[in-house]
Amino acid sequence: MLLSLPEDNALPRGAALHPIRVPGSKSVTNRALLLAALAPGISRFRGGLEAEDTRWMRQALVDLGLAFQEQDQVWIIEGGHRPQASRPLWLGASGTTLRFLLPWLALQAEGPVRLEGDPRLFERPLGPLLEPLAALGAAWEPDAKGAWLRPAPEPPIALDLTVDARLSSQFLTGLALTAAALPGGGTLRWTEVASPSYLILTTQWLHRFGCQALLEPGHWRLPGGALAARELDLPGDWSGAAAFLAAAAATGRALRLEPLDPADAQGDRAMVAILEAAGCRARWIGPQSLELEGPLQRGLDADLTDCPDLGPVLAALAALAPAPSELRGLHTLPLKECDRLDASAELVRWLGGRAEAIGDHTLRVAPGPSPGPRAAFDPRNDHRMAFAAAVGGLRCGGELQDPHCVAKTFPDFWAVWRGMLGC
Structure with a gap:
């Protein structure tokens, strides 16, 4: 796939008049x-996300005996x-899906459960979650x-339970969701957690x-027996918005995105503050519409401990920035759908910049000259690497292998991206 861009390397004027709708949040x-x-x-x-990751969750619930219906874009679940x-x-x-379901199935399922998926899914860390479940009598x-x-x-x-959550906060989340459904609830403890x-x-x-x-540092108290069915509107995805916010920062144009909630607890909401610190301007137009205008005035300087999924998109943006950048708190990136720390460094070099990985937690990026013709970039079957390559392509062009990997969380990404570009 060609990463196309307007002839003047900028987004069309008036883009802010046509809001970009981001999908629902996978998280x-x-x-x-x-x-x-x-x-x-x-x-x-x-407002639920229609994408591969949420489809696997929905189908798993159906296969576990839950009633699920969809009527007029409303999802109906009997729990x-x-x-x-x-x-x-x-x-x-x-x-x-795997880490959220595991505690529930290990402690509540009626009979054995067979779990299958892509090979990479079972290569990612599970041990710290399986250990307390095994102590309670479950077998993996x-x-x-x-x-x-x-x-x-x-x-x-x-x-x-005391849980080793250094590799993933999802271990704690899966246990907390299950604990809330138990008669006596639960208490979870930890000393260090990834992506708090x-x-x-x-x-x-x-x-x-x-x-x-009640969430406190190193401690979670979960009352039991209080869960009740709800009717809710789910928010837009700050992770899905990140590439479009980066596009405004890279090109100097204004973009308006919606529906986004300024009070949402999604960690990737930090994207706005990171870009503002680098010279971009942001403002809210009504309760769910955000307008951001570039360009970047300086390099990026950000601790992504709370929002590591922003790493690839910010690495690509750093390769286009007017000065060197430093991204910290990336120690969970090697454990994602691919080794995103290594892939982000490769992407920076593909965009003509210099990338230096310091341990498993920091990436320093220096912009460089336009790289010219080169082989197509391989996103390693990782949706966030494809989003990041799209940002880099705004200035550097190039081609992308396997563009369809975006279906994991944003199936319509390329159509929305082309609309932003005026293509």
Whole structure:
């Protein structure tokens, strides 16, 4: 696929008059789907993300015996039942689906559950989540194509666990969602956690389903038996918005994006503050419409501990910035759908810049001259690397292999991108 761009390397004037609609949030949608499955009664959602990761979650819930319907773009889920698998669950490459479902299935499923998916899914870390589940009586039996999960003989009344969350906050989220559905709730403890903003996001959605979870540093208290069905509008995706915000920063034009919630707990909302610190201007036009205008006035200087998924897009933007940049807090990137730290450094070099990875946590980027013709960039079957390549292509052109990998979270990305470019 050719990464096309306007002849003057800029977005069309007047782009701010035509708001870009971002899709629903994967992080929120998969949390809301599982909470609806756990909460007794019928929940209804509007604005859920239609993409591969959420489709695997929805299908898994159906295969576990939950009633799911869609009427006039409203999702209807009847929850509150113990899961029982009717066939193997195919989870694709969705880490949230696997890590969110595992505790529920390990502690509540009626009978063994077969889990399958892309090979990379089972290469990503699971040990710190499986260890406390094994202590409660569950058994994990991996093989070449996936794994069998044999649930604990008796569901616990409550959880009281210390969890190693250094590699992923999703371990804690999965346990917290399950604990909220137990009669006695639970207490979770940790000393260090990756991407802590996602715990805040989980807490926000537990509250919306009736569980008044208390999140403190290193400690989560989860009242049990309080989950209730809800009717909710799900928010737009700050992660999906990131490439478009970067496009405005790279080209100096204004873009308007919606629907976005300025009070949302999604960690990638930090994109706005990062770009403002580098000289961009942002303002809210009404309650859900954000306008951002570039160009960057300086290099990027950001700690992404709370929002590591911004790393690839910001690395591409750093290659186009007027001065060197430093991105920190990237220690979870090698454990994502691909090694995003290595892939981001490769992308910077593909865009003509210089990239220096310092350990597994920092990327220093210096812009360079336009690279000219070169081989197509390989996003390594990772949607966020494809988004990042699109940002770099605004100034450097080039071609992209496997553009369809964006379907994981943003199936219409290229159509929306071309619309932004006026193509």
